[in-house]
Amino acid sequence: MATPICANEGGECRTISVSELFHRAGEISHQIHALSTEAYNEFNQHFIQGQHLNFSIINSCHTSSIVTPQNKEDALRTPHKRLLSLVIAILRSWQDPLQYVISEFSATHGNTSSILSKSVKIVKQMKRLAKGLNKISEQVGQHSGAIEQTVPWEQPLDEDGDSLISQLYNLLHCFRRDTNKIDTYLKLLKCRFTQKLKC
Amino acid sequence: MAAIWVTWFFLTVAVSNTAYSSDGPKITECHSADQETFTCSWNVGNYQNLTEHHQLKFFYTKGESRDWRECPTYVNRETSCYFNQSYTSEMEYCVHLKSDNITHEQRCFTFNDIVKPDAPISLNWALLNISQSGLFMDIQLWWEDVVNSEPSAGWTPRRYEIQYKPRDAELWQSIETLPHQHPPQPLYNFATGKEYVVRIRSTYPNIGNFSEFSNILKVFLPVSQSVEVPLERPRITECRSPEQETFTCRWSVGNYQNLTERMRLRFFYTKGNNADWKECPKYMHNGSICYFNQTYTSIWISYCVQLKSEIQDQNITFDKRCFSIDNIVKPDPPIALNWTLLNISQSGLLADIQVLWEAPPTADIRNGWISLKYEIQYKASESNHWDSIEAFSTSHPVYALSTGKGYEIRLRCKQIANGDFSEFSDLVYVFIPAPRLAEESGILFRLILVLGFLGTALMILLILFAKSPRLKLFSLPPVPVPKINGIDTDLLKKGKIDEVNSIFANHLSYKPDLYIDDPWVEFIDIDLDDPDGKMELLDTDRLLGHDHPKSDNCLSAKDDDSGRDSCYEPDVPEDGTVAKQNVSEFSSLQLEGSERKEDIKSDTGAPVSISGTDVKQSQQPDGEACKCRKIQLVTTDSIFSTAARSEPPLHSQLSNHSSFGKMDFYAQVSDITPTGGVLLSPGQQNKLKVSLAKETSLDPKANQNTKPLDSAYTSEVDAKQLCAISLNNKRLPDAAEDLKLSNYFTAESLESATVGTCKQTEIVRQPTIPVPDYTSIHMVDSQQSLLLNPNVLPNKNQPTLAGYLMPEQLGNVIP
Numbered sequence A: 001m002a003t004p005i006c007a008n009e010g011g012e013c014r015t016i017s018v019s020e021l022f023h024r025a026g027e028i029s030h031q032i033h034a035l036s037t038e039a040y041n042e043f044n045q046h047f048i049q050g051q052h053l054n055f056s057i058i059n060s061c062h063t064s065s066i067v068t069p070q071n072k073e074d075a076l077r078t079p080h081k082r083l084l085s086l087v088i089a090i091l092r093s094w095q096d097p098l099q100y101v102i103s104e105f106s107a108t109h110g111n112t113s114s115i116l117s118k119s120v121k122i123v124k125q126m127k128r129l130a131k132g133l134n135k136i137s138e139q140v141g142q143h144s145g146a147i148e149q150t151v152p153w154e155q156p157l158d159e160d161g162d163s164l165i166s167q168l169y170n171l172l173h174c175f176r177r178d179t180n181k182i183d184t185y186l187k188l189l190k191c192r193f194t195q196k197l198k199c
Numbered sequence B: 001m002a003a004i005w006v007t008w009f010f011l012t013v014a015v016s017n018t019a020y021s022s023d024g025p026k027i028t029e030c031h032s033a034d035q036e037t038f039t040c041s042w043n044v045g046n047y048q049n050l051t052e053h054h055q056l057k058f059f060y061t062k063g064e065s066r067d068w069r070e071c072p073t074y075v076n077r078e079t080s081c082y083f084n085q086s087y088t089s090e091m092e093y094c095v096h097l098k099s100d101n102i103t104h105e106q107r108c109f110t111f112n113d114i115v116k117p118d119a120p121i122s123l124n125w126a127l128l129n130i131s132q133s134g135l136f137m138d139i140q141l142w143w144e145d146v147v148n149s150e151p152s153a154g155w156t157p158r159r160y161e162i163q164y165k166p167r168d169a170e171l172w173q174s175i176e177t178l179p180h181q182h183p184p185q186p187l188y189n190f191a192t193g194k195e196y197v198v199r200i201r202s203t204y205p206n207i208g209n210f211s212e213f214s215n216i217l218k219v220f221l222p223v224s225q226s227v228e229v230p231l232e233r234p235r236i237t238e239c240r241s242p243e244q245e246t247f248t249c250r251w252s253v254g255n256y257q258n259l260t261e262r263m264r265l266r267f268f269y270t271k272g273n274n275a276d277w278k279e280c281p282k283y284m285h286n287g288s289i290c291y292f293n294q295t296y297t298s299i300w301i302s303y304c305v306q307l308k309s310e311i312q313d314q315n316i317t318f319d320k321r322c323f324s325i326d327n328i329v330k331p332d333p334p335i336a337l338n339w340t341l342l343n344i345s346q347s348g349l350l351a352d353i354q355v356l357w358e359a360p361p362t363a364d365i366r367n368g369w370i371s372l373k374y375e376i377q378y379k380a381s382e383s384n385h386w387d388s389i390e391a392f393s394t395s396h397p398v399y400a401l402s403t404g405k406g407y408e409i410r411l412r413c414k415q416i417a418n419g420d421f422s423e424f425s426d427l428v429y430v431f432i433p434a435p436r437l438a439e440e441s442g443i444l445f446r447l448i449l450v451l452g453f454l455g456t457a458l459m460i461l462l463i464l465f466a467k468s469p470r471l472k473l474f475s476l477p478p479v480p481v482p483k484i485n486g487i488d489t490d491l492l493k494k495g496k497i498d499e500v501n502s503i504f505a506n507h508l509s510y511k512p513d514l515y516i517d518d519p520w521v522e523f524i525d526i527d528l529d530d531p532d533g534k535m536e537l538l539d540t541d542r543l544l545g546h547d548h549p550k551s552d553n554c555l556s557a558k559d560d561d562s563g564r565d566s567c568y569e570p571d572v573p574e575d576g577t578v579a580k581q582n583v584s585e586f587s588s589l590q591l592e593g594s595e596r597k598e599d600i601k602s603d604t605g606a607p608v609s610i611s612g613t614d615v616k617q618s619q620q621p622d623g624e625a626c627k628c629r630k631i632q633l634v635t636t637d638s639i640f641s642t643a644a645r646s647e648p649p650l651h652s653q654l655s656n657h658s659s660f661g662k663m664d665f666y667a668q669v670s671d672i673t674p675t676g677g678v679l680l681s682p683g684q685q686n687k688l689k690v691s692l693a694k695e696t697s698l699d700p701k702a703n704q705n706t707k708p709l710d711s712a713y714t715s716e717v718d719a720k721q722l723c724a725i726s727l728n729n730k731r732l733p734d735a736a737e738d739l740k741l742s743n744y745f746t747a748e749s750l751e752s753a754t755v756g757t758c759k760q761t762e763i764v765r766q767p768t769i770p771v772p773d774y775t776s777i778h779m780v781d782s783q784q785s786l787l788l789n790p791n792v793l794p795n796k797n798q799p800t801l802a803g804y805l806m807p808e809q810l811g812n813v814i815p
Helices: A018-048 A073-077 A078-091 A095-107 A110-140 A161-194 B001-025 B048-053 B225-228 B257-262 B437-465 B469-475 B489-494 B497-505 B535-544 B554-558 B575-596 B615-619 B637-646 B646-660 B685-693 B716-731 B731-740 B746-749 B758-763 B809-815
Strands: A005-006 A014-017 B024-029 B038-043 B056-062 B074-077 B082-083 B092-099 B102-110 B122-129 B136-144 B158-166 B173-176 B185-191 B195-201 B217-220 B235-240 B247-252 B266-271 B289-292 B301-312 B313-326 B335-344 B350-358 B372-380 B387-391 B395-402 B404-417 B427-431 B669-672 B678-680 B778-782 B786-789
Touching: A018 A161, A018 B074, A073 A161, A078 A095, A095 A161, A095 B102, B024 B092, B024 B102, B038 B056, B056 B082, B122 B195, B122 B217, B122 B313, B136 B195, B136 B313, B158 B185, B173 B554, B235 B301, B235 B313, B247 B575, B266 B289, B335 B427, B350 B404, B372 B395, B387 B395, B387 B575
Parallel strands: none
Antiparallel strands: A005 A014, B024 B038, B038 B082, B056 B092, B074 B082, B092 B102, B122 B136, B136 B185, B158 B173, B158 B195, B195 B217, B235 B247, B247 B289, B266 B301, B301 B313, B335 B350, B350 B395, B372 B387, B372 B404, B404 B427, B669 B678, B778 B786
């Protein structure tokens, strides 16, 4: 199930198999998850400083409206097209919030340049992943219409210091969770496309 | 009259007012506990008849609307009105209390102003730690927030204010928690044995008011008890999921006594945004573990769990924790460890192995639900330090294990992205027997090393202690030292210089050092055959008309004369005749001398030895074999004195001298001109005497040719010189013409102990003192001029020390 993807326009075409695409996508998503974990931990260290904040987060993530399988059985039962479209939708929903995070960190917090640089890297990787997933969608036969709707996200207004921190904490916490979701789904999909019978 | 009316009117008004205000229904409070709903309460007051006849009705308007609507929900026996979420969309509200048409009270407010959370409940405390002395402790404060019956979406974070004080103190100490902070809150530095009271209130951050204070909690720990047994609070120890499909939580009971007696701990959880606390679906292990199976487990959702108990009808939360399942994954350890030998090194000392294992059976690697990474740890059996290697698949090599040694290997794994490492797997023992070849070769190798070392040591010892010098020479050749062929170093040591010199003379390149640089004695080489050559002989000869230069033993000996004083023959001048002689000679020599100043000129001020006629020779007691030239400097005094007396005697002296024949080598040098010319003694004395007889002022700086008194150790000679120079320059124009007398040495004045001024010395001179033919040169000063010591006679009986101008005396000499 490998349609040729031409590396050079006029040159020879080289086919990249879907399993290879998924392998690459899995690597990128793993990277994104690692970076987001680091950014979250750093944020905790710098701004929360070990307070018992994680108890009180239950401000819901804005992507919770996207209904995703919550356990292994559900995920295994979900058809791959749907899984793929869910992943793409979650990815797209995070573009705006991440830009907000980047702008907030670059504007206000001087010593969190590490978080800022990680966020910038994350955005880059997410773009790459989105491209890769689009290619996979084409190969898989996914129509763009079937893709889940991206969840809009509104930039909060008038944030003072404390609620800004809680807002950023919430965003980083939710993003870390969602990257884990994406990573897991892609691994499931990769298994399905590489070892069809065993998965 | 009017006053009465007015008074009565006011009274009525007042009464009616008071009656109105005290008796009428009043709105007591409007508040919102949760920012979503609000309640207004009122009381009826004392209007008894109202409640019977008229009903109190509560109306409100919200926002811009002017419609008065009645309360949607009367609660609490119609003394409160409850507005639920549907009514609370606006910010501005007005409410009033009516009965019939009488508005008893009206109030308007902004919604945010009435926000006031409920006070926290269920305060309790736990011990954190105690100081070593047992006198101070830190505690944790726990509390609960009231949960409304209609939980809204999510829990709004609140900020708390905790106040505490010793019971008997006046002022409360206050701590504000940060937003989003959850119990427990630590409180530090409480004194044991003292009773404290604590209370807390909450507020929504930046909105509304503080709640009322909670009930007061008493904190007290007896001092003795604090030291004996630390109280342990029941707490949740661990929640983990081994495969991201189920999870379990464990807790410890602690040692609160009242708990174990009466109560059991209960475990509750909430899932997601649902605020309801559900009890544990399955208690296990005698009530200290709660297990959630797949149906209760959802990934990527927040769970909160609590440990609660009921004591005295009060729910106490002992511990609380929130987490997400994907963060608490801790897999089971890997299984089925095994290893195979890969290869052994050539020496047989090292080997590589491949370690094989299987993933834990519970983790679903196959589907890709979990991805694991592994850590291999290995160590030699006797060592205590584990080395570790990371692996991403189920087999991995381990390199460079020593053969013949026992190793232990263990494994653990963890989810790649997050979570904790599993427990370690069982140990697997590795032993690779060392191949025999390796052992043997090792032994042989060691044997060879030892033998070789011993052999080398033996050889060295042999050589060192062997008697045979040839062997020594052969094995340890001597280091060559510098040596000149044909010269025996022993000769040098014994000091036979002549022999050495003869030896050296055989070498063409060798020339004996004539000590030209020696300032003590300076020779002018005499070329006997050269009529234009050195001055000494020629001048004398010219003076005296002698043809033949006198050969002198010293001449021949001059070559090998090292310049030592062997040629020095100081003569004792017995009378002034010598001086006269010198003067006469001097005068005749003067012209030539002036011509030859340049010839004679040596270094500035350096004395030049001139051998004139050998005048002194004749007068010497002549114990000397060598009749060398001598440097003879005659004092000015002597010159003058002698000159003053008579000329003819000098001449006669001279002629007398000349009659000696071979004595003609010597001529007394009476002076040295500043240009280096040598003035022989005869002939100038008269003039000098005349000129110098005059009193002159001292101008030490007159003559630039004088050696500057640059050292403390200036001889009187120098001083005299200065004086002489100055005198000469100033008052002796005549003398200067004929004779460039710039340097006069007054050796005689040196001798005079009394060192007066320059003038004095000039005059002190005693003309009758015989001018010595010989003057011993006592030293040479820095300008390489000779410092004379006229009374230092060559006789050994005489003391040789005189004429020094000590630095102390210098001051007297030079004004």
